[in-house]
Amino acid sequence: MVHCKIHNVGFYTPEPRAIYCMSLQRETNKLAISRSDASIEIWNLNDCPFIERTIPANLENFSIEGLCWFGDRLFSVGIHGLLVEYNLQELAIKNKWMVTGESAMCLDICFCKSLVAVGTEQGYINLFSINEDGVNFEKFMDKQEGRIVCINFSKDGEFLATGSLNAIRIWNINTGHAIHRMQLGRIESKKDTVVWCIHFLSDFTIFSGDSRGILTLWDAKLGAQIENYQSHKADITALCLSEEEDSVYCAGVDPLITNYQKVKVGQSYKWVKSIQRKIHEHDVRALVFHKNKLYSAGMDSYLACSYNPPKTLIKYAPVMQVPCVQLASKARLILLRYSNYVEIWSLADTETTKENYKGLVQLTSKPKKLVAIQRLKLNWSGEDEGEGIFCSSISSDGQWILVSTYSGFRLYELEIKKEKPKLTKVDELDDCDKPCVQACFNDKSKQLIVVLRTGTIVVYDLGDGTPFISQTIINTNVFEDTVSLLTVSTCGKYLVVGDTKSNIAIWTQTKDGYTLWNKIPRYPAPPTTLAVNSATACLVVAYSDSKIIEYDIKNREFTSRSRNFNQNLPSNWKTRSNPIRNITFDPRKTNVILLSDDSNLTVISSEKESETEASPSKSKRSTMNGVGSAKVDFKTVQKYKHLVYFNHLNNDELVAVEVNPLTILKKLPPAFAQKTFGTK
Template identity: 30%
Template sequence: MAECVACKQSSMAQYTIHNVRFFDFNPKAIHCMSYDDATSRLALSRTNGDIEIWNCWSRPFMQLFLPGDNDSSVEAMVWCQGRLFSAGLHGFLLEHNLASREVTLRTPITGGPTWCLALSKDKKKLAAGTERGYVCIFDVVDSGVMYDRALEKQEGRILHIAWHISGDYIVTGSVNCVRVWSLKEGRVARCGLGAADRKDEVIVWCVGILDDMTLVSGDSSGRVCFWNAELGTVTHSVHTHKADILALTVCPDQKSVYVAGVDPTIVQVSRVETGTKKGKVEMWVKGIQRSIHTHDVRALVVTATDRVYSGGVDTILTLSYFPPRTVCKFPALPPLGSISVAREAESLLLQYSDHVELWRLGASSKKGGKSGTFLPVTKDRVKLLELQGKDDEVIQWCAVSPKARWIAYLVQGSLRIYHFTPPASGKQPRVQRVKEVSQEIKKSHQMLWLSEGKLVSAAVTGAIQVINVSGSKAELEKELTLSPGHSVLQMTCDLEGKMLAVVDSKNIITIFDIEKETISVLPGHSSPCTAVGIHPLTKEVVAVYADMSIKEYDPSKQCYTAFCRQHLNEPSSELAKKHSVILRVSFDPDRPDLILLHNESAFVVVQKDKMAADVSQEKAPKVKKVTSGSSPGKGAKAGIGAKFSVIRRPNQVLLFSQMKGEAVVSVELNPLQVMDRLPSPLKVKKYGGT
């Protein structure tokens, strides 16, 4: 659905919003997670094999995206000294290069399909549990991993694995069985079995091991069991859930564990001391419960600061901690490169896994009107083009030129470039592939069009290539370089395509003047950058960081602007009220005093002239909430403060960008659309309900 809506963003500007709701974004369930305390990064995989790297140093946000393919399977992941390893049903141990977004290592695992991975506490060894009952040990070395040995084969698959702090013992979970392995002897030292009189088998989905050799297991009966490792017997059993427990994580202090599963309630089980006639006795009891998911929870991790990240079938990454009682939900977002805007042609290029679609947006003959009202659509949206990939191809990135005459997308890092001629005077649209691509053009992981016929590509080698496209040829014009060891995270350019801003993996923002070949580097900032933009008139660079700091930089003077030094010294308290980060920066060429931002739930307008006028005020006036009409009216609220105008949206905002003239486009997703695609959750009878 696309509508034209009149929306008054501020007292000095009025825009027509193209409200796009026909992008069929279908987020997948979260399958497994791994957290690296040293770098504050969270890796999560989804059921289609995609891997997302979230930076959690300040406000969590997706910083990297590693696309999967048709054969991808990610059942387990571990971090080891900044390196990411994964394993799956393909039977290989993979190491992912986060700079090139490629798999740099494929090591076969004895036993085929792999269900779990664990890293020793000294970070020198990896253990993998397989379908055929093998536990394989690998040595982690600088050049990759080296196969060490396979422990004694057991009956049944190894579903979960954990490593003791000493490095001498491993605990595994299987059907009706929890095993303790001695690495010195290479065999099972103790084996705890389920009750023999049970009619149904008990599947041990997850296990853990404490420093005092207490084993912890979560099983299909909804119980958390604590085992004596020396005797192989259960010392305590706590019935925490009404269905299978799929995820378990041990707190850093070893005094509690978190569990969740098909019953999505996250339960904390804590160790307490109770007084008896015989003295003090330790017991495990059910504690804090968090009902923050609607469907199965498949993955849990706890950080060194006792913050719990959880995810599962409902596709939402959730952060929770106490005290104070805090829950932050981060809905799935399409990765960068899924939506590309052709500003001059008022068109959108939408990327799906097997094809791309080019749409021309609708239009209204009526101009202006009351804020928040619908404008009649006199010219409906039109799908101009659909390009299908081959059967085995997965499209990873797409880009369209400003006038929608050139389209490009990536398949396994390789460029596919097309010239598009739109329909005119009764003629059909024409599309022609650029077949001659220079061998100097390297594989890349992202790209954007600087102008018609000029493309910039971030190569997997770390170079930034400027490519000229004309007729049926694509040739390399020049290469731009970052500092050694730095890789591109995101890129943006000005409207003329003469300046390029690059955010790299070391949190450095570099500005390239492509024609003059000059370079300017923004001052460092403690928090990672989430969005950057270049003003079309002043050429000033606006960067927004995860701590909600906004910085404005003048590349010509190589310093922050006077406005930034005077008004943007501290992170915005108005924006800091939300846990989400700014996702995009755009500008209105006709109004140089406005900066347009957006996060996942709202548009934000920075009014520089108003901030300058209110410089004498120490405190901003109270936020006034105004309910508009339909979209952004129905459920949308606008808060007008001294520094920012915030227009809250009822739907999830995937992209918000300035178009030609006084028009903006907002690509949105109704959360109910995602919920309708999810399987039925566990049905629990509630008191007073049916």
């Protein structure tokens, strides 16, 4: 690879959004995560964990206090007093039902009886039955004093355990009455003990964690305490059990994660303290144990995965789903997407250097924030608040900017005169009241391409100044799920669209518009990113299990280099912990592919093709036929931390956008601290 100047962008500083709830769908290995802004991320855990889809923050659903799966359906409750079901394909609220008892604080679902139990602020337990159309209200349990903080069904669905202030209750579902009330002690006489988390075991025992930092084991048949453990110095807010129910993990305001193992002693079993790990520095709000791996999250906004043996810890940064950064290479502008607004920055200019120069390059101008775009809407309090963003895009010349929210998508025209930006909203745009989940610009044809939530592809012509719909592609036979990837080649000829179920289709541009050219063979793992090399007419796709394929679009076949990828992979390639986020190409060397993930930059080159680089026509021909890529070389550079974007600006300039972990740490609230002897 020849020398390049790299713009290291460090002014992308997304707010750390704390993780409040987590819920696991064990059959499909999908982990639902709710954040402090009420957005929901669906993580795919089958191979390398990555964000498969995101439901942006909705001002109508501004709070998520509980999250639960029922098969492939996702439900949540919040302080707005609503039970909400989501449409995961269209990334929207499917239905909502009012709950009696003001704010809904917690929920649990019994799969065997198709029941939803919701605990509320006023002490009501609402029971709903789940059907194909939604849910139906069944009945109330007896009203209790004080709010219900946590709730959990027994394995057979006959009983229900709830935690509240100073007490735990066991309920009979059929009668609606509490059969046991177990009272907890207090540290101070006037300070209530709050039961933050509770879990029913198959042997009809219960684990609970409370504000005293005590983990307690109860006998639900007798309504009596079996054992308690002073496992933490502050509130226990999360606990989880292993699939075999022989191991329990707990954590909370004191972020130390403590493990207890079930050990046989004589003819009985006892729970014995095992290991302790300090993975987080701030409050832990949620724990999930799956396939011998512990997933933990909380106020620091990181999703952590830990397991032993071997002793391993992987932390996934609070970075939004790809693409959250886009480059306008001709205008030297960069678009940075946040949860509810976008920023447009101009990149710095540098001094000219010699071809083989290495080191820092002096800047002749500094990067500058030009505009920030936010779509405001009235929230429940009657105040203006920014709507959550589905997607955003910017054209290569920086003239057009698109931002999509729940209210629809808006197109803006950006004009910069004498370093002063002028932003104009385009009003006359058909179907702009429908949100789009993906969007991109075809700069060669002056087109805007958007994918609506229903999967329909709409093409707008921007050439005459007044945008209008030039083509609508209804792809019901092509895609099966949400479209997650969309790109247009720099030559403007190829349109590539992919969904979360690994369906990837290619359209070519003709005089009559885009025509479906081919659908590449489906791979079992979902794709994480893709890109088209216009110089060779090849599509490169990276999948969640770290597989890389190169597809020859013109010949409709995989290249020989693609077939040799697996034979030349580094030894640690298949054990990668972070998915590939970006793919780019060197415009001066057609045999080079650059891949980037959270911390690594990988350069893939083919040796035989580099030998024929002196003959461009021959090189291109050998690449297309897959002749010159018999040997593939992988080189990895570990230079960055939380690298969210990496791409070419022009022939000799690259842009790397990095989120500094220190900027995340600075924005976090104070962590739990306790005085120790001899210190102040």
